[in-house]
Amino acid sequence: MSNNQPQVLPVAEEQAGPCCPPLASAPLSEADALQGAAMFKALSDPVRLRLFSRIAAHPSGEACVCDISDVGVSQSTVSHHLKKLRDAGLLTSERRGTWIYHRVAPAALDGMRRMLDG
Amino acid sequence: MSNNQPQVLPVAEEQAGPCCPPLASAPLSEADALQGAAMFKALSDPVRLRLFSRIAAHPSGEACVCDISDVGVSQSTVSHHLKKLRDAGLLTSERRGTWIYHRVAPAALDGMRRMLDG
DNA sequence: AGTATATATCGACAAACGTCGAACCAGCGG
DNA sequence: CCGCTGGTTCGACGTTTGTCGATATATACT
Numbered sequence: 001m002s003n004n005q006p007q008v009l010p011v012a013e014e015q016a017g018p019c020c021p022p023l024a025s026a027p028l029s030e031a032d033a034l035q036g037a038a039m040f041k042a043l044s045d046p047v048r049l050r051l052f053s054r055i056a057a058h059p060s061g062e063a064c065v066c067d068i069s070d071v072g073v074s075q076s077t078v079s080h081h082l083k084k085l086r087d088a089g090l091l092t093s094e095r096r097g098t099w100i101y102h103r104v105a106p107a108a109l110d111g112m113r114r115m116l117d118g
Numbered sequence: 119m120s121n122n123q124p125q126v127l128p129v130a131e132e133q134a135g136p137c138c139p140p141l142a143s144a145p146l147s148e149a150d151a152l153q154g155a156a157m158f159k160a161l162s163d164p165v166r167l168r169l170f171s172r173i174a175a176h177p178s179g180e181a182c183v184c185d186i187s188d189v190g191v192s193q194s195t196v197s198h199h200l201k202k203l204r205d206a207g208l209l210t211s212e213r214r215g216t217w218i219y220h221r222v223a224p225a226a227l228d229g230m231r232r233m234l235d236g
Numbered sequence: 237a238g239t240a241t242a243t244a245t246c247g248a249c250a251a252a253c254g255t256c257g258a259a260c261c262a263g264c265g266g
Numbered sequence: 267c268c269g270c271t272g273g274t275t276c277g278a279c280g281t282t283t284g285t286c287g288a289t290a291t292a293t294a295c296t
Contacts, residue, residue, distance in 0.1 A: 023170060023171040023175070024171070024175050025175060026171075027168065027171050028172075030190075033167045033171070034164045036161075036164075037163055037164040037167045040159075040162040040167070041163075044158040044162040045155055045159075045253090046151040046152045047254085049151045049154050049155045050145065050151045053141040053144075053145050053146035054146075056236070057142050057143060057144050057145050064272085065273065066272065072148075074256060074257075075272090075274095076257075076274075076275080076276095077255055077256070079273060080254080095263090097263070097264080098263055099273090100273065100274095109236075116230055116231045116234070117231065118174075163284075165284085183243065184241095184242070191285070192287080193242090194244080194246095196243095197243060200243095201244080201245095215293070215294080216241070216243090218242080218243065218244095
């Protein structure tokens, strides 16, 4: 596993920089469109959006799955959605004892906001 | 079909009002999540995002399909994507003579921006 | 009329997605 | 140690999505 190439990967994993310029500033490049679309896609499902909102709205800034998992789908589906949000860079998660706490990643939100501004 | 959900309408056609409160202000209601997710979904495809960006970045504020349709997919696919953006309320279109001009709907963008702000 | 251009719609198809239950891993407490 | 609870991963399923080519509609120009 000694590969240190700057591999671009299936995208949606890492947002190296601030991701994307404002949509209205100039036509988006194909690469930027790929990254930007991945972020929007992460919030494009109602269940995912509600999960994200519940974490973002939590007073302590973080929430364990047990705290937000009553959204009407099975627990495994909740886990699946949280993974997608994590993979998109919108959430970070940390295990503390029995529970895993999730919090929003402000950088990703900044990227999306910047896209929409302009 | 053991699962008998109320299944909440087609949605995604009209956003009556400003759509949704900030994600971090309070847990999103199911209805708001449905509307919000529909807007994000509209921008969740790279081709669609590029089309939207090209319209938004156009100096005159509007663009005809012929002006933005070189994004690497067929003409019918471009039309399909523009329809989706229109249905999501992100674009308005107006026919003038032979061409149809598209422009961004600022209200929808405002809604998404408000969601992401905290 | 007839032809050419611009956009929309249709029908089909593969790929991606959301969902579930079941099986699995990780800590905790007896 | 063993069971219990929180959470992830797996395999399968029906549905949605993006794409195409072909066809249809609308406007313009001969």
